[in-house]
Amino acid sequence: QVQLVESGGGLVQAGGSLRLSCAASGPSSGYYAMGWFRQAPGKEREFVAAISWGGISILYADSVKGRFTISRDNGKNTVYLQMNSLKPEDTAVYYCAAKRSSARSSLKEYEYWGQGTQVTVSS
Numbered sequence: 001q002v003q004l005v006e007s008g009g010g011l012v013q014a015g016g017s018l019r020l021s022c023a024a025s026g027p028s029s030g031y032y033a034m035g036w037f038r039q040a041p042g043k044e045r046e047f048v049a050a051i052s053w054g055g056i057s058i059l060y061a062d063s064v065k066g067r068f069t070i071s072r073d074n075g076k077n078t079v080y081l082q083m084n085s086l087k088p089e090d091t092a093v094y095y096c097a098a099k100r101s102s103a104r105s106s107l108k109e110y111e112y113w114g115q116g117t118q119v120t121v122s123s
Contacts, residue, residue, distance in 0.1 A: 009117030020081040022096030033103040034079040038092035050103035
């Protein structure tokens with residue numbers, strides 16, 4: 001089992017920045033690809049970004065390319081999502097997730113999920 005805990009959400013004005021963190025723990029918390037997803041009210045959960053265990057493979061949703069950066073520190077078992085130039089449409093609950101093997105954008109492939117952290121961007 002892998003436990004994931006997100007932090008760093010909050011309220012920010014449009015154009016501002018936030019950095020989300022996701023701390024992983026558990027007896028098998030290594031060698032996992034990590035992803036960030038988000039879910040806005042009334043909408044389905046959608047892919048945001050993913051990173052392989054070694055950080056070589058990185059994927060982004062088109063809607064966040066050039067604004068968001070995913071990274072990880074395996075020594076700290078933590079993955080980050082740096083969010084810049086935030087827009088009101090980025091408002092959502094952000095979830096991190098873990099999966100074995102390669103980084104992917106498909107929500108269904110992720111085995112473990114955090115509880116989510118709220119990000120609200122005001123106009």
